[in-house]
Amino acid sequence: xxxxxxxxxxxxxxIHPGHHASYESFGGYxxxxxxxxxxxxxxxxxxxxxxxxxVDYHAGNGTIxxxxxxxxxxxxxxxxxxxYEYPFNAGFADQTGSGDGEGATLNIPLVPGVTFENAYRDxxxxxxxxxxxxxxxxxxxxxxxxxxxxxxxxxxxxxxxLKNEDYWIMGNIIGKDNGKIPTIxxxxxxxxxxxxxxxxxxxxAGFHSGQCND
Numbered sequence: 001x002x003x004x005x006x007x008x009x010x011x012x013x014x015i016h017p018g019h020h021a022s023y024e025s026f027g028g029y030x031x032x033x034x035x036x037x038x039x040x041x042x043x044x045x046x047x048x049x050x051x052x053x054x055v056d057y058h059a060g061n062g063t064i065x066x067x068x069x070x071x072x073x074x075x076x077x078x079x080x081x082x083x084y085e086y087p088f089n090a091g092f093a094d095q096t097g098s099g100d101g102e103g104a105t106l107n108i109p110l111v112p113g114v115t116f117e118n119a120y121r122d123x124x125x126x127x128x129x130x131x132x133x134x135x136x137x138x139x140x141x142x143x144x145x146x147x148x149x150x151x152x153x154x155x156x157x158x159x160x161x162l163k164n165e166d167y168w169i170m171g172n173i174i175g176k177d178n179g180k181i182p183t184i185x186x187x188x189x190x191x192x193x194x195x196x197x198x199x200x201x202x203x204x205a206g207f208h209s210g211q212c213n214d
Contacts, residue, residue, distance in 0.1 A: 025062070065090070079108070116161075120160065143200065171207035
């Protein structure tokens with residue numbers, strides 16, 4: 001992906017999610033961590049500081065683990081509280097990195113059943129502001145769409161309650177704050193095929209609109 005293309009917001013449709021995979025393990029349908037690989041690729045091509053924003057319903061424990069001691073990659077994960085949902089042992093708010101990477105991990109766990117209006121929007125705004133303050137010159141978005149209220153996997157246990165129209169706003173918020181830096185959206189979870197395609201398109205459309213109004 002060229003610098004020009006990624007600055008417009010590139011979208012990678014992967015064959016399976018990846019954010020639960022780490023150097024040492026796999027799980028949650030994830031075998032290759034595309035977001036982590038993309039972050040390293042960006043660093044190898046001139047971007048010293050990269051942010052990974054994970055908006056999947058489940059905590060991106062593999063990505064968190066990969067960069068937990070690395071101060072050059074900011075990992076932010078907005079997800080269901082692991083007291084209620086997989087992966088259960090990662091994604092807690094007090095897990096903020098270790099060693100030189102202390103403070104470069106930001107977990108934002110939310111209780112089951114939240115809507116965009118009552119909690120998710122504020123969490124997202126805080127996340128994108130943190131990316132701006134970090135000074136990332138490139139961004140990877142782990143675009144999990146299993147936050148939708150009709151997702152067939154997430155709602156088996158708990159689930160969030162995001163609606164169709166919320167995904168355009170999600171993209172718009174990301175684009176307004178960080179739309180000027182190269183950005184790669186990578187498909188993660190999302191298991192209701194009747195809503196995933198539209199939600200993904202809405203995020204990208206909102207992102208482009210946010211870029212234009214930045």
